[in-house]
Amino acid sequence: MTYFFQNLINALQWGSFYALIALGYSMVYGILMLFNFAHGDVFMVGAYVGLGAATLLLMIFSTPLGPLIPGWLLLVITIISAMLLTSILGVLIERIGYRPLRNAPRASAAITGLMIGIILETGNLSIFGAQRFSFPSLIKTETFHVGGIFFTNKKILIVAVSLILMYALHLFIKKTKWGMAMRAMSYDYLAVPLMGVSIDVVAPLTFAIGSALAAAAGVLYGLAYPVLDPLMGVTLGWKAFVAAILGGRGSIMGAALAGFLLGFIEIFTAMVFPSTLRDLIAYSIILMILTFRPHGFFGQAHSAQLRL
Amino acid sequence: MRKLFLIISLSFAVIIVFSFSSCKERKKTIKIGINAPITGDIPKVGEGSKFAALMWLEDIKKAGGIEVGGTRYPVELVIEDNESKAESAVKANTKMITQDEVLIIIGPQASKQAVPAGGVADNYKTPMISPWSTNPDTTNNRPYVFRGCFLDPFQGPVVANFIKNEFGYKKAAVLYDVASDYPKGLAEFFKKAWEKINGKGSVAAYESFTTKDTDFSSQLTKIIKSGAQVLFTPQYYNEVALIVQQAKELGWKGPIVGSDSWGSAETVKLCGKACYGQFFSTHYAAAGAKGATKEFINRYNKKYGYVPDDVAALTWDALNIAKRAIESSGNITGNIKTDRTSVRDALAKIKNFKGITGDMTFTENGDPKKCAVIVRISNKGEYEFYKSVCP
Numbered sequence: 001m002t003y004f005f006q007n008l009i010n011a012l013q014w015g016s017f018y019a020l021i022a023l024g025y026s027m028v029y030g031i032l033m034l035f036n037f038a039h040g041d042v043f044m045v046g047a048y049v050g051l052g053a054a055t056l057l058l059m060i061f062s063t064p065l066g067p068l069i070p071g072w073l074l075l076v077i078t079i080i081s082a083m084l085l086t087s088i089l090g091v092l093i094e095r096i097g098y099r100p101l102r103n104a105p106r107a108s109a110a111i112t113g114l115m116i117g118i119i120l121e122t123g124n125l126s127i128f129g130a131q132r133f134s135f136p137s138l139i140k141t142e143t144f145h146v147g148g149i150f151f152t153n154k155k156i157l158i159v160a161v162s163l164i165l166m167y168a169l170h171l172f173i174k175k176t177k178w179g180m181a182m183r184a185m186s187y188d189y190l191a192v193p194l195m196g197v198s199i200d201v202v203a204p205l206t207f208a209i210g211s212a213l214a215a216a217a218g219v220l221y222g223l224a225y226p227v228l229d230p231l232m233g234v235t236l237g238w239k240a241f242v243a244a245i246l247g248g249r250g251s252i253m254g255a256a257l258a259g260f261l262l263g264f265i266e267i268f269t270a271m272v273f274p275s276t277l278r279d280l281i282a283y284s285i286i287l288m289i290l291t292f293r294p295h296g297f298f299g300q301a302h303s304a305q306l307r308l
Numbered sequence: 309m310r311k312l313f314l315i316i317s318l319s320f321a322v323i324i325v326f327s328f329s330s331c332k333e334r335k336k337t338i339k340i341g342i343n344a345p346i347t348g349d350i351p352k353v354g355e356g357s358k359f360a361a362l363m364w365l366e367d368i369k370k371a372g373g374i375e376v377g378g379t380r381y382p383v384e385l386v387i388e389d390n391e392s393k394a395e396s397a398v399k400a401n402t403k404m405i406t407q408d409e410v411l412i413i414i415g416p417q418a419s420k421q422a423v424p425a426g427g428v429a430d431n432y433k434t435p436m437i438s439p440w441s442t443n444p445d446t447t448n449n450r451p452y453v454f455r456g457c458f459l460d461p462f463q464g465p466v467v468a469n470f471i472k473n474e475f476g477y478k479k480a481a482v483l484y485d486v487a488s489d490y491p492k493g494l495a496e497f498f499k500k501a502w503e504k505i506n507g508k509g510s511v512a513a514y515e516s517f518t519t520k521d522t523d524f525s526s527q528l529t530k531i532i533k534s535g536a537q538v539l540f541t542p543q544y545y546n547e548v549a550l551i552v553q554q555a556k557e558l559g560w561k562g563p564i565v566g567s568d569s570w571g572s573a574e575t576v577k578l579c580g581k582a583c584y585g586q587f588f589s590t591h592y593a594a595a596g597a598k599g600a601t602k603e604f605i606n607r608y609n610k611k612y613g614y615v616p617d618d619v620a621a622l623t624w625d626a627l628n629i630a631k632r633a634i635e636s637s638g639n640i641t642g643n644i645k646t647d648r649t650s651v652r653d654a655l656a657k658i659k660n661f662k663g664i665t666g667d668m669t670f671t672e673n674g675d676p677k678k679c680a681v682i683v684r685i686s687n688k689g690e691y692e693f694y695k696s697v698c699p
Contacts, residue, residue: 003529003533006529006558007525007526007529010523010525010526010529010558011526013523013525014523014525131574132545132546132574132578134549134577134578134580137580141557143556143557143559145559150557150558150559151557152557154557155557221522224523225522225523225550226549226550226553226578227522227546227549227550227578229546231520232520232522234520235520266526267525267526268526270526270527270530271526271529271530274515274516275515275516275517275526275527275530276486276516278517278526279518
């Protein structure tokens with residue numbers, strides 16, 4: 001039983017990353033009816049921006065006696081600055097990559113995303129080279145041991161921050177005017193502009209929020225797996241994309257739940273089967289789920305609008 | 309007409325005399341070729357090889373050359389840059405063999421260059437010692453090619469023996485990348501060796517992942533549950549950092565042991581304190597070295613300003629093996645072909661050569677039987693010599 005709960009905790013942490021990244025895929029799909037395939041690399045950029053911010057903060061606030069401000073505050077500032085800076089990248093991607101192609105065939109727009117992704121990866125490679133960076137440990141790792149189950153303060157933090165961000169997104173979309181505009185836009189992007197809400201505002205906003213969530217995921221990822229490399233977003237991005245589809249295109253709740261589910265499936269497959277077969281079995285299961293529910297858990301057959 | 313004939317015949321005579329005399333000149337010097345990546349991807353490796361070679365030459369010059377059959381012959385080094393490319397390494401070898409007429413070649417270092425260059429040396433029947441190449445193909449079926457380091461398959465049994473003798477454990481776990489040749493091969497060799505010592509089922513968990521994975525929590529949880537006492541993970545530095553940290557966070561208490569792929573300075577940089585106190589097997593350890601090894605390190609450090617890495621030490625050993633072989637080849641006849649063959653035969657006969665990277669005896673295949681060094685990552689993050697383990 002402790003074995004089960006240990007894996008449950010492992011899966012919660014791993015699923016958090018999928019969920020946070022999958023949200024960005026799903027939101028953009030809800031508004032623009034296309035998947036932003038550069039999203040995995042936006043996550044990578046977020047992690048690097050977080051690395052830069054954390055390094056800078058440590059430099060500014062370090063004294064011979066130790067840091068001036070506590071580690072958790074450094075972490076909060078790092079997450080927020082990474083989210084803000086990466087959301088600017090999201091807006092730029094929308095402005096440069098997608099807006100000129102808004103009326104182009106969907107395939108062209110999808111290719112744009114792939115190309116932006118490659119530009120971000122190789123851009124990073126040419127600036128920083130292939131060397132790995134170590135993400136500074138802003139808070140001290142403390143390991144807890146409760147009834148045979150091991151977990152760290154970082155694990156709790158990662159799951160908690162992810163859930164808080166998801167709940168904040170939920171509130172934003174449900175309670176604010178901008179959230180209402182986004183929902184309306186996803187319902188009918190031809191009629192809503194006639195009501196005075198411009199898609200040129202809503203689309204960048206969507207990209208900004210999605211990118212900010214990916215950046216938060218990037219910083220948290222850096223805390224848990226402190227080795228950053230330029231291609232870290234590729235596989236993770238693709239798997240989060242699977243989660244977005246599994247949750248139902250355009251569904252916020254679906255993307256979040258499916259992200260966690262994907263983490264659970266991966267971890268528990270490795271628990272039961274030999275780990276060599278992990279992805280083979282895990283993704284066969286997902287293929288089967290999609291065979292029976294082609295629109296995902298919360299998807300609808302004839303619409304892909306943004307839903308909660 | 310007669311005058312012209314006279315001039316031509318005279319000049320021919322002069323040419324012949326000179327060429328004979330140059331032949332005699334050649335008889336007197338021993339030329340040793342160094343095939344190293346001075347430029348290209350791994351210039352540091354080339355630099356280490358070159359510096360070690362120059363230091364070695366200094367010693368030889370001080371002694372007045374190498375003594376063969378009672379006569380001392382001066383030594384000359386021919387250093388060729390292979391630009392860390394396979395085709396340039398082949399060219400460099402061909403040039404040194406056919407134009408410079410070297411007696412023996414030291415290098416190339418990396419298997420990428422050593423495998424094709426070894427083919428050239430073997431075809432021309434010129435002895436070659438690659439100090440650093442661990443790929444079996446370098447020496448396989450090539451009687452003229454030798455190497456100065458152990459092979460990949462060798463580390464598996466070495467680590468298994470070390471764990472058994474050091475800790476007396478009965479159950480081990482393995483975590484490796486199934487999509488990469490080096491870790492996969494090593495994991496298999498370790499498993500085989502461990503089961504030979506401790507019997508079937510003694511590898512309690514044999515878990516894998518694929519390249520680029522970063523989360524090993526499910527594999528590690530499984531390993532911990534399996535009751536394994538030690539974890540062997542022959543990974544590269546970026547994965548080592550993640551595996552060791554995650555294992556500690558999941559409550560792993562036992563030692564974690566690795567292979568020579570850990571031996572990069574990056575390992576400790578990325579892994580931090582979690583890696584302190586762990587072990588890995590490698591060719592040589594700078595910190596805590598004793599005797600001749602320490603002497604070499606100090607001298608190199610004084611001369612070039614940094615602690616030599618394993619390539620420099622292995623090159624040093626390869627040159628000294630070459631020296632021993634030349635000394636014991638009997639005599640230098642001046643016929644480069646016979647001399648090369650007699651040096652090769654002498655190389656094959658070398659037994660218990662005392663090198664700074666350990667004692668060596670060549671097998672029939674030209675690979676040394678050699679002890680590996682077990683390094684412990686000290687509490688300061690330094691790679692400390694712990695003990696040497698023999699097959």
